[in-house]
Amino acid sequence: MAERHIQENIQKRLGQIAPAIVAWRRDFHRHPEVGWTEFRTASLVADVLEEVGFQVLVGQEVMNLTSRMGVPSEVVIAKAREKALKNGANLKWLDRMVDGCTGVVGVWDTGKPGPTIALRFDMDALPVHEEATNQHVPARLGFRSEIEGQMHACGHDGHTAIGLGVASILSSLKETGCGRIKLIFQPAEEGARGAKAMVEAGVVSDVDLFVCGHIGLTAKPTGLIATGVTRFFASTKIDVTIKGVPAHAALAPEKGKNALLAAAAITLQLQGISRHSGGDTRINVGMLEAGEGRNIIPSHAKLTLETRGVTNEVNDYMTEEVKRIVKAVAMMYNVEEHIEIVGRSIAAPCDELLMNRVKEVAISTGREWQVVDTLPFDASEDATYFMEAVQKRGGLATYTLFGTELSATHHHHAFDYSEETLLIAVELLSQLVADVLFSEVKV
Numbered sequence: 001m002a003e004r005h006i007q008e009n010i011q012k013r014l015g016q017i018a019p020a021i022v023a024w025r026r027d028f029h030r031h032p033e034v035g036w037t038e039f040r041t042a043s044l045v046a047d048v049l050e051e052v053g054f055q056v057l058v059g060q061e062v063m064n065l066t067s068r069m070g071v072p073s074e075v076v077i078a079k080a081r082e083k084a085l086k087n088g089a090n091l092k093w094l095d096r097m098v099d100g101c102t103g104v105v106g107v108w109d110t111g112k113p114g115p116t117i118a119l120r121f122d123m124d125a126l127p128v129h130e131e132a133t134n135q136h137v138p139a140r141l142g143f144r145s146e147i148e149g150q151m152h153a154c155g156h157d158g159h160t161a162i163g164l165g166v167a168s169i170l171s172s173l174k175e176t177g178c179g180r181i182k183l184i185f186q187p188a189e190e191g192a193r194g195a196k197a198m199v200e201a202g203v204v205s206d207v208d209l210f211v212c213g214h215i216g217l218t219a220k221p222t223g224l225i226a227t228g229v230t231r232f233f234a235s236t237k238i239d240v241t242i243k244g245v246p247a248h249a250a251l252a253p254e255k256g257k258n259a260l261l262a263a264a265a266i267t268l269q270l271q272g273i274s275r276h277s278g279g280d281t282r283i284n285v286g287m288l289e290a291g292e293g294r295n296i297i298p299s300h301a302k303l304t305l306e307t308r309g310v311t312n313e314v315n316d317y318m319t320e321e322v323k324r325i326v327k328a329v330a331m332m333y334n335v336e337e338h339i340e341i342v343g344r345s346i347a348a349p350c351d352e353l354l355m356n357r358v359k360e361v362a363i364s365t366g367r368e369w370q371v372v373d374t375l376p377f378d379a380s381e382d383a384t385y386f387m388e389a390v391q392k393r394g395g396l397a398t399y400t401l402f403g404t405e406l407s408a409t410h411h412h413h414a415f416d417y418s419e420e421t422l423l424i425a426v427e428l429l430s431q432l433v434a435d436v437l438f439s440e441v442k443v
């Protein structure tokens with residue numbers, strides 16, 4: 001355990017920077033940026049990391065350009081960059097985030113041999129139009145999204161603020177301990193698109209201990225901490241486009257090839273994929289667009305959908321079934337189909353040894369938190385790619401949950417959470433890193 005005076009220093013420092021943590025969260029909330037367009041957020045993160053003395057790596061220093069998934073068009077990326085610049089992003093960083101490579105990593109090296117611990121925070125928002133009534137706290141307190149149609153509806157604004165809080169606290173400790181800290185700020189978690197590109201750039205190839213986390217989800221109320229999770233769903237995000245042939249709907253309907261009907265049939269048939277004895281599965285067609293107009297046989301359609309499975313094998317089965325059904329239905333309607341994988345996440349176990357260490361640290365703080373070993377995650381996360389990479393090299397990884405009351409479910413337009421949860425997360429993660437850096441016990 002880190003010595004008592006170090007623990008007390010962390011608590012004292014947390015008290016001093018608590019208003020800054022809340023202010024960061026609200027600032028990010030006002031300026032949400034969806035995956036691969038987090039220019040302003042990433043730039044602000046880089047500014048703070050540099051200010052508190054971390055070595056800052058950005059863009060292709062921490063991302064493999066070609067392993068990214070679900071990247072928007074160049075036009076979308078260029079517009080987002082422009083907007084970020086107008087809203088105060090630092091050009092120095094933007095120039096290094098070429099092609100929407102908005103990842104940032106802060107490194108703190110004590111210069112003394114010891115373990116490397118990495119924490120990951122995601123930064124992206126969702127394409128959700130935020131609630132504007134006064135019942136919604138961000139609207140009432142004046143930090144509602146200023147970007148139409150985009151919102152931090154999952155809490156990643158809070159995650160980014162937690163990361164900056166941890167950086168500020170650790171850099172203010174007088175003693176430095178042994179080993180290295182890496183704070184990973186990941187773009188495009190939504191849609192499971194960003195983590196793999198950072199793993200393939202080698203961001204965790206020297207990491208011994210990896211901890212990630214999320215506020216809310218299955219954790220309630222504020223003060224509840226789960227040291228690990230079970231039931232990560234592996235997931236595949238798929239875009240399907242259908243190309244048919246347009247025709248006059250009255251004069252010559254037989255000359256058309258109906259893409260809308262094919263897309264509708266695909267949507268219904270996918271719901272009929274058989275359940276799997278290997279475990280739970282999910283399927284969702286979340287968007288379907290088709291057709292040109294009332295009196296035209298529809299010549300194009302697009303579906304965005306996802307599969308999930310409680311193991312990688314079960315999710316692979318779902319993905320293969322989707323491909324087979326899309327092809328079969330396209331053949332039936334005599335249209336062309338194109339299937340594109342635009343995101344992917346895997347399942348990964350949490351390591352009990354590291355979970356126990358998180359628990360010991362949480363208890364040693366003397367705070368009145370309720371600590372449980374695991375909660376079911378029941379959703380997907382591409383942080384599992386980091387976890388897998390660390391575990392493959394013999395390191396340990398876990399995924400913590402920080403409880404909070406929620407005003408609405410995640411991804412809902414009235415989503416909000418308790419800001420006290422952010423302070424709890426900052427303290428626990430800072431104490432954990434201190435425990436690793438200052439502990440005599442080597443991993």
Ligand SMILES: [Zn+2]
Pocket residue numbers: 154155156214
């Ligand atoms: Zn999330």
